[in-house]
Amino acid sequence: MTWKFLLHEKLNLPIEDMEVVDHYEDIKKTYDDFLTNSNMVDLIDIYKKCRILTSNCENNDMISPIQLLDFLCGKEHAGDDENDLYMPMSPVKHNQDHEKVQLLAKKVIFSYLSLLVNSKNDLALAHILNIPDRGLGREAFTDLKHAAQEKQMSIYLMATSFIRTLELGGKGYAPSPSDPLRKHVKGLSNFIHLIDKLNEILGEIPSPSIAGSRILSVIKMQLTKGQNSRDPFYKAVEEAAQALDLRIKNIINSQQEAVAVSTPDISPARPKSHAINHDTSYCGRDTVKTLLVLLDEEAARAPTRNKAELLYGDESTIHCNATSILTLFTSPTQVNNSSVKPLRERIYKSMQEKKNKLFIFHLVKGK
Numbered sequence: 001m002t003w004k005f006l007l008h009e010k011l012n013l014p015i016e017d018m019e020v021v022d023h024y025e026d027i028k029k030t031y032d033d034f035l036t037n038s039n040m041v042d043l044i045d046i047y048k049k050c051r052i053l054t055s056n057c058e059n060n061d062m063i064s065p066i067q068l069l070d071f072l073c074g075k076e077h078a079g080d081d082e083n084d085l086y087m088p089m090s091p092v093k094h095n096q097d098h099e100k101v102q103l104l105a106k107k108v109i110f111s112y113l114s115l116l117v118n119s120k121n122d123l124a125l126a127h128i129l130n131i132p133d134r135g136l137g138r139e140a141f142t143d144l145k146h147a148a149q150e151k152q153m154s155i156y157l158m159a160t161s162f163i164r165t166l167e168l169g170g171k172g173y174a175p176s177p178s179d180p181l182r183k184h185v186k187g188l189s190n191f192i193h194l195i196d197k198l199n200e201i202l203g204e205i206p207s208p209s210i211a212g213s214r215i216l217s218v219i220k221m222q223l224t225k226g227q228n229s230r231d232p233f234y235k236a237v238e239e240a241a242q243a244l245d246l247r248i249k250n251i252i253n254s255q256q257e258a259v260a261v262s263t264p265d266i267s268p269a270r271p272k273s274h275a276i277n278h279d280t281s282y283c284g285r286d287t288v289k290t291l292l293v294l295l296d297e298e299a300a301r302a303p304t305r306n307k308a309e310l311l312y313g314d315e316s317t318i319h320c321n322a323t324s325i326l327t328l329f330t331s332p333t334q335v336n337n338s339s340v341k342p343l344r345e346r347i348y349k350s351m352q353e354k355k356n357k358l359f360i361f362h363l364v365k366g367k
Contacts (some may be wrong), residue, residue: 001354002027007072010044011065023346030330037145037329038123042141043072098232105223105236108300109244112219117291119152126328132223134187141328143180148236155194163192194222208287212248216241244294251293 001021006028008015016269021027035041047068054062063071080295122145129144130136148158162181166189172312175182220241222302227234 004073006031007044007069011069013065013069016135022350029328029349031172034326034329038121038126040123043068046086101232102236102240105233106240108223109216109219109237109240110295112198113215113291114295115156115195115290116202116215117295119156122148123325125156126325129191130187132225134190135192136184136187138185138328141185144327147181160186160192163189192216199326202284205287209249209252210292211284211287212290213245216245216248247294247297248290251290255290 001019002024003023005015005018005020008018035045047063047065051062058333092248103172108128108131111124114121114124115128126141129141144155144159147162151158151161153161162175163185166185181188187213197218201211201214201218205214220237224234248274
């Protein structure tokens with residue numbers, strides 16, 4: 001309900017007949033702070049900026065607020081009943097859990113790929129820092145985030161700098177014993193070395209197809225290591241990696257076909273500068289371009305029926321190490337003897353009350 005109200009308010013659509021949930025302003029502020037702290041903007045912000053930039057253009061073919069609302073709500077995949085847009089597709093809990101596990105597996109793999117092509121993507125790092133479990137929970141992320149803000153650098157660069165200093169700097173450059181990151185050395189080292197390995201594959205294998213397969217294989221091995229092959233998350237990771245590997249190959253084939261069509265039978269000789277250090281300076285660029293196409297395709301897909309679930313999830317129904325991304329980017333000050341309960345607890349209580357009311361409604365309706 002909060003998500004529905006927020007969309008209408010941001011798009012300047014009528015909200016007279018909509019119910020305002022308790023603590024809406026607190027929730028909205030938390031969301032705005034999250035966007036600021038993670039250096040992100042949402043689609044509505046982009047839409048508004050495009051509206052301003054194209055306001056004086058003769059050919060203004062921008063989408064309408066209603067069209068954007070339909071896209072964000074996944075209306076094209078829903079039924080005719082408008083109330084159905086904000087209800088689960090199926091009341092069967094097993095199906096809901098299966099969909100959430102699949103969504104998580106896909107999101108984790110895409111986050112690894114996103115961080116690989118853009119090390120400043122703090123949101124991608126937040127998704128994968130502790131998946132698989134490295135002992136880097138909310139406390140570790142908060143310490144890392146504060147250190148990054150103090151040094152005015154990305155979270156990944158902060159982690160890399162810290163680990164490199166420990167490994168290569170010697171005693172003279174070692175962080176002080178009071179450094180909060182010291183207690184997270186093992187987990188951060190594990191994470192940084194994994195990204196290093198992915199970067200090595202990216203830089204050493206010239207074939208985008210082979211490099212893409214190898215990168216996905218390493219990510220899959222990390223995510224499924226020590227897990228039972230019958231575990232839902234294990235299966236979801238295997239399926240997602242296989243599908244993405246096939247998609248990468250299809251993207252490469254499409255690009256090659258497009259080049260073949262546009263190239264005449266007799267092509268002019270390439271400039272000599274093209275051949276200079278071609279195997280070194282250009283290695284990995286084609287793979288990065290392919291991964292960017294893959295990531296752009298995923299970003300352009302219609303989101304889930306309730307995109308708020310991507311930020312706030314019921315942790316009992318998803319992978320044990322997954323944490324609400326919204327809470328990762330908030331570091332509330334603990335107040336002693338305060339009668340006000342934490343925002344997350346209030347949201348959860350409100351959701352439980354609505355679930356109970358919905359259950360009673362269906363029970364009465366069934367009788």
